[in-house]
Amino acid sequence: MIRHLGALIATTVGLWLTPSSALGQSTQTWDALPVRQTQPELAIRVGTKELPPFISIEPSASPYGYSADLWQTIADDLALQTEWVTYPSVSDLLTGLENGEVDVAIAGISITAQREAAGFDFSYPFYQSGLQLMVPKPETTAITLTSSMLNWHNLRPIFLIFASSTLVGGLIWLVEHKHNEHFSGNPIRGVSQGIWFAIVTLGTFGYGDVTPTKFTGRFIATLWMGLSFFIVADFIASLTVHQLSENQLNLEALGGQSVGALEGTTGEIFLQSQPVKLITYPTFEAAVAALENGEIKGLVQDAPALRHFINLNPGYFELAGDLLTNEGYGIAVRENDANLLEAVDQLILEYQQQGFLQQLHHKWFNEVGVLAD
Template sequence: MAVPFVALLASRGPAWLHAVFRKGRYAFVVFALLTAIGGENTYAQMPQQQADGEDFPQRELVIGTKEALPFAMKDADGNWSGISIDLWREVAQRLGLKFRLAEEPNVQKLIEATSRGDYDVSVAAITITADREGSVDFSQPFYDTGLGIAVSVNSVSVWREIVRTMISAGFLQAAGALIGISLLVGALVWLFERRHNDDFGGPLGRGLGASIWWSAEAMTQASTGHRGPITIAGRALAIIWMVVSIITIAVFTASVTSALTTRQMRGLVNGVEDLPSVRVGTLANSATIGFLDGERIKHRTFVQVADGLRALEAGSIDAFVYDKPLLAWTVEQHFSCTVQVLDVDFEPQSYGLAMPLGRPYRKAIDVAVLQATHDQRWKATLFQSLGEKR
């Protein structure tokens, strides 16, 4: 680094250099060494200082956000707070940034505005997904979570469950099988008895109808005994049918009763495996919709989490699926007496800060996020807001 300095001196000419050395060569040597050492330090430090300043726009940054309690919350005066907001303030302080917050109504619009470059950074409870990575860049994850399920704490209505059971696919298949077998037995009895038994003889409609009716009476043990098969083949078939129908109806009745009792005691939903058979709700424009669509689970969307939880209270849906920490916080604050969050989580996901594609300050934000989330203050924030020890 001393080369430019020496070259400068050499440019003054040999006579000037000789005079300097002759009059004060020791002072010159000391001065040259100090300049060289100082120059190396100066040049070594400048790139880092310039990188921190030049990576970010030389203006007040515009930070996008949306309400996602408790990660981003706005009070009546328009002041923002929450886990994500506090994290961004810590990052901005570490990087010496000035900023202002701007609000979007939902995550989808927030992502779209960020991808257009309307916001320098977006901060909320933004789930990192493959689809979103195609339109924005994400920072290092600052919170790992998963989806949760909220259900009503009220007992399940017996009559509602009876109706639901009776119109379920399994019940209809079992009932259809019983009816089909009864029709088959009735037709066979008619074939065996039509020429030997006046009760099942006569025109086709009369004889076949009487045989089918007898088969149904035998199946349900409602026969009065005033008529029945008289041929050997007919009576053999009748005995077999009576025994089989008794066992079949007993098993069928026990299964339905057991299912109703289990649902009454445990509730309709106890895990992800129950979601396909119940009415599910979730938040509109959220990453949860991608999971439900992928699992082919029919669902109804709501504009706000609170709207979905109110529908859960009213009984118009059976489960509400959404990010577990946001769901648990909302339930704890406003629905603790009527709604509970199941002790299960699934579909792991992470939250991150979103930025327009290709911004040079992404690396600086990554470093600041990692530093902030490994600080004791971050652990205290999570414990105060969510009761989590990390």
């Protein structure tokens, strides 16, 4: 038991000199952790796994990223000397924590009921995340472009404009052809002039070379001017919605097809309940290679990690649909380390109130983020 008692200096120093190998055992309770005080640091082993931009790992260097910065700040405030231990997967990381190999686990670890039931406690969430689907970005060729242009969703508003302009042009000719020279002559020429007038009015070009003169003709033209706003708005909206829908492939559209996830992650657990063929991979690199080679149609992983990867590799992949889940990232400890967890929770709440978590997000994502409430 580590107790920071000013009157018992000898006892305290003796406990501070406890070998680091003794840390991580179930008997360590982390009582009376020092907060923001200058004194010798306690050694603590922190497990992690690579998950850019939360944790990036390079040989002969300490882990860096959002979560690494957060933990280092916590360690400084608690006077803890961090010894990093890296693991290849989240499942291995949590196993190491359970077995006492490390005292704390941090990366981008989702807080779930299953992990709580397995003997882990989690800190207050320091980042709000969720799963999302990543798919290959479709190639734009002359064939795909032509096919898209000839799609009924694109042709429908054009057909509507032509049909309504023809109707209005015919009505204008019918009213004006007997006394207005602009619409006189044979019906084909007169109706074509009426259609020209309707299209010019619809487009608000206002050339004025062809105009109705009778009250009935002008009344029809006035109604057409008002109606044209709605027709143009429908035309623009139809094209916009179709363009968005083309880029919003979702998991439901991949029903029965192969979709990948990383082993031991919440993505694997989520896809087990979905109508897709689940294929798991040991590493993110292996999953991306399978997606690129066409072995799987999509990859489900934490949205922040996918956005970061796409930003570093533009033009190859894109996110599809909305978030599939809502998950909070937390720092994991064993159930009997309540004192350590309480100290960490207090600091995370202070960091959130001070805006430090937002600063971290801006640093590592270069954008304003959605943090835990």
